[in-house]
Amino acid sequence: MTTSTTSESSPAAPLIDLQALVVAVRRRRRLWCAMALLGLLAGAAVAVLMPPPPTAVTKVLVAHREDQPNDTGTLIRTDVELLGTTRIAEPALRSLNSRETPEDFMQDYRGTGLTNNLLRIDVTGDSEAEAVARAKALADAFVADHVRRMRETAKAESEALLDQRDRMRDELAQVNKAIGDRSAESDPEASASMESLFARRAELNSRIADFDQRAAEARTGTPEVISGTQIVDAPRAVRHSLPRAAATNAAIGLVLGLVLGLALAAVGTVVADRPVLRRDIAGNLGASVIAELPRRSGRRWRRRRTRAARERLTGTLVRTVRGSAEPLSLLELGCARSTSVIALGLARAMAAEGPVVVIDGLPGPQLANRRPKPGDPTVVGGERAATVSHEERRIGVGSVAPGTAWTDLQYLGTRTVLVVRAGHGSAAWLHTVARQLADQRIPVIGVVLIDPDPRDRTDGTLWDGLHTALRGRSERPARHNGTGSPRTERQPMWAARVPDDDQEAR
Numbered sequence: 001m002t003t004s005t006t007s008e009s010s011p012a013a014p015l016i017d018l019q020a021l022v023v024a025v026r027r028r029r030r031l032w033c034a035m036a037l038l039g040l041l042a043g044a045a046v047a048v049l050m051p052p053p054p055t056a057v058t059k060v061l062v063a064h065r066e067d068q069p070n071d072t073g074t075l076i077r078t079d080v081e082l083l084g085t086t087r088i089a090e091p092a093l094r095s096l097n098s099r100e101t102p103e104d105f106m107q108d109y110r111g112t113g114l115t116n117n118l119l120r121i122d123v124t125g126d127s128e129a130e131a132v133a134r135a136k137a138l139a140d141a142f143v144a145d146h147v148r149r150m151r152e153t154a155k156a157e158s159e160a161l162l163d164q165r166d167r168m169r170d171e172l173a174q175v176n177k178a179i180g181d182r183s184a185e186s187d188p189e190a191s192a193s194m195e196s197l198f199a200r201r202a203e204l205n206s207r208i209a210d211f212d213q214r215a216a217e218a219r220t221g222t223p224e225v226i227s228g229t230q231i232v233d234a235p236r237a238v239r240h241s242l243p244r245a246a247a248t249n250a251a252i253g254l255v256l257g258l259v260l261g262l263a264l265a266a267v268g269t270v271v272a273d274r275p276v277l278r279r280d281i282a283g284n285l286g287a288s289v290i291a292e293l294p295r296r297s298g299r300r301w302r303r304r305r306t307r308a309a310r311e312r313l314t315g316t317l318v319r320t321v322r323g324s325a326e327p328l329s330l331l332e333l334g335c336a337r338s339t340s341v342i343a344l345g346l347a348r349a350m351a352a353e354g355p356v357v358v359i360d361g362l363p364g365p366q367l368a369n370r371r372p373k374p375g376d377p378t379v380v381g382g383e384r385a386a387t388v389s390h391e392e393r394r395i396g397v398g399s400v401a402p403g404t405a406w407t408d409l410q411y412l413g414t415r416t417v418l419v420v421r422a423g424h425g426s427a428a429w430l431h432t433v434a435r436q437l438a439d440q441r442i443p444v445i446g447v448v449l450i451d452p453d454p455r456d457r458t459d460g461t462l463w464d465g466l467h468t469a470l471r472g473r474s475e476r477p478a479r480h481n482g483t484g485s486p487r488t489e490r491q492p493m494w495a496a497r498v499p500d501d502d503q504e505a506r
Contacts, residue, residue: 016270017280019277019458020275020276020277020280021266021269021270023276023277023453023455023456024265024269024274024276024423025262025265025266025269026453026455027276027422027423027453028265028268028269031261031264031265031268032258032261032262032264032265033261034261035257035258035260035261035264036254036257036258036261037254037257038257039253039254039255039256039257039258039260040250040253040254040257041250041253042253042257043246043249043250043251043252043253043254044246044249044250044253046249046253047242047245047246047248047249047250048242048246051240051242051245052124052240052245053124053125053126053131054124054125054126054127054128054130054131054237055122055123055124055125055131055237055238055240056122056123056124056125056128056131056132056134056135056235056236056237056238057120057121057122057123057135057233057235057236057238058120058121058123058135058136058138058139058231058233058234058235058236059114059118059119059120059121059231059232059233060118060119060120060121060139060142060143060229060230060231060232061117061118061119061228061229061230061231061232062075062076062079062117062118062119062146062229063117063224063225063227063228063229064117064225065150065153065154065225067116067117071116073113073116075116076113076115076116076117076118076119077113079111079113079119079142079146080111080112080113080119082142082145083109083111083119083121083138083142084106084110084111085106086102086103086106087145088138088141088142088145089102089105089106089138089141090102091141091144091145092105092134092137092138092140092141093105093137095137095140095141096133096134096137108123108124108125108134109121109122109123109124109134109135109138110122118232119142121135121138121139121142122135122238123135123138123235128237131237132235132236132237133235135235136234136235139231139235140231143229143230143231146229147225147226147229150225150226150229151226154225157215158215161211161214161215162211162215164211165208165211165212165215168204168207168208168211169204169208171204172201172204172205172208175197175200175201175204176201178197179194179197179198179201272426273426273427273428274423274424274425274426274427275422275423275425275427275430276422276423276453276456277453277456277458278292278449278452278456278458278459278460279458279459279460280427280458281420281422281430281447281449281460282447282460282461282462283462284427284430284431284434285418285420285430285433285434285444285447286434286438286444286462287418287434287444287445287446287447287462288446288447288460288461288462289446289447289448289449289460289461290313290316290417290445290446290447290448291309291312291313291316291446291448291449292309292448292449292450292452293306293309293310293313293338293342293448293449293450293451294306294309294450294451294452295335295338295421295450295451310341310342310345313342313448314342314345314346314349315349317342317346317417318346318349318350320417320445321346321350321393321395322353324415326413326414326415327393327394327395327396327412327413327414327415328394328395328396328413328415328416328417328445329361329395329396329397329398329409329412329413329415329416329417329442330342330343330346330395330396330397330398330416330417330419331398331399331400331409331412331416331417331418331419332362332397332398332399332400332401332418332419332420333399333400333401333418333419333420333421333424333425333433334401334420334421334424334425334450335419335420335421335424335450335451336362336363336364336399338419338421338450339362339397339419340362340367340370340397342419342448343358343367343395343397344358344367344376344377346395347376347377347395348376348377350393350395351377353393354391354392354393355378355391355392355393356377356378356392356393356394356395357377357378357379357380357392357393357394357395358377358378358379358380358395358396358397359379359380359381359394359395359396359397359411359412360379360380360381360397361396361397361398361399361408361409361411361412362397362398362399363399363401363403367379367397377395394413395413396411396412396413397412398412400418400433400436400437402429404436406436406439406440407440409437409440409442410440410441410442413442414441414442415442415443415445416437416442416443416444416445417444417445417446417447417448418433418444418446418447418448419447419448419450420447420448420449420450421449421450421451422449422450422451422452422453423451447460
């Protein structure tokens with residue numbers, strides 16, 4: 001009796017499976033660990049091979065007439081930009097008696113505004129003494145230029161105010177003359193005019209006094225600005241610690257390399273689309289995962305676990321071979337060596353029940369160049385598969401890698417177990433393998449996963465997709481065995497899908 005349920009439409013798959021992405025990136029730890037190590041070494045090498053040039057630093061206190069408590073740093077930023085001009089570089093070079101061009105000299109120093117009135121100057125040179133001399137020359141040139149600008153500004157403002165005062169005095173003289181000319185008149189109209197002249201004279205006197213005061217304040221404020229602009233931290237050489245610089249650069253290189261490696265691993269995983277989880281591999285191949293084996297034996301304490309897993313897999317395959325007279329094949333994808341070991345182990349286990357022949361259909365020399373051991377089964381090439389007697393058990397070993405001759409897989413076995421390395425084949429190629437095997441009427445009994453992720457907790461069993469892998473069995477007519485009688489085949493029983501919740505059950 002065949003039981004089947006119509007599976008409901010599955011929910012839309014996410015654009016990026018975060019779980020598969022994390023697992024794939026973790027599996028490519030060699031890449032991002034190598035990138036992190038490369039960044040670490042590159043950072044340390046840069047610190048050792050490219051040490052910073054000798055540097056000197058000095059600090060200048062800059063006073064401004066326009067200083068305000070709520071200033072956002074506009075004035076000090078202007079001073080920083082002014083420091084990087086030829087107006088400052090040329091006097092500094094002249095004081096150093098240097099023939100270097102101002103443009104080249106400006107590349108060797110920079111200014112930084114620490115506060116609204118504190119400027120730091122960093123200068124490099126061929127030696128510490130030269131760097132200190134350059135820093136002092138720059139600081140002196142900047143202070144002299146700043147003082148000169150403040151004096152010129154104050155002088156220009158004072159002269160403008162005095163010019164206004166002189167014009168007011170000229171006008172006052174005219175008003176006084178007009179008052180003197182009309183003092184003898186006594187009519188009412190002349191009296192009103194005299195009052196306006198007196199009012200104008202009082203206004204002019206007030207404005208003249210104001211201009212005098214403002215001019216005096218402009219001249220008085222300049223000494224405060226001049227005395228406030230000074231070098232507060234004498235030029236000194238900056239000490240360079242090679243171990244500290246190497247450690248800092250190495251840490252930065254480590255972080256950058258690690259980030260770059262993780263980004264490359266993530267992008268490569270998304271672009272390559274190589275399934276690594278059991279559920280994805282089983283879903284793409286349309287067959288359940290029946291066993292898992294590590295790619296390498298690993299440490300001593302893991303070898304016992306690996307040996308036990310191989311023995312369980314061999315026992316499972318032996319029971320499968322005993323339950324049917326059809327030949328079995330092992331088809332690898334990215335793990336030819338592991339497949340050869342599994343095939344030889346299965347053949348040794350079946351040798352006690354009768355003669356066993358291993359048909360080597362692998363493209364590489366995994367089986368052909370092996371050293372035979374006592375008790376090993378007979379190994380023949382794929383071209384001699386037709387000459388093997390029907391009385392001998394046949395175990396075919398082949399490959400489903402790109403370039404496989406699909407029609408030759410029938411001679412290796414009418415049933416197959418796929419031995420797939422996790423993360424080796426793309427999803428599209430896994431679909432191709434499942435489709436080609438179904439077209440060749442070779443049912444897939446199960447999948448042996450090589451090098452699985454140890455933290456993979458997904459289920460590799462297909463509860464509602466067994467007919468996908470075995471769709472060719474129900475259509476294949478009964479074959480005849482060596483006696484001429486038709487061989488009976490048991491039809492697959494599709495597994496009933498268990499509902500996830502009450503709503504789905506209804």
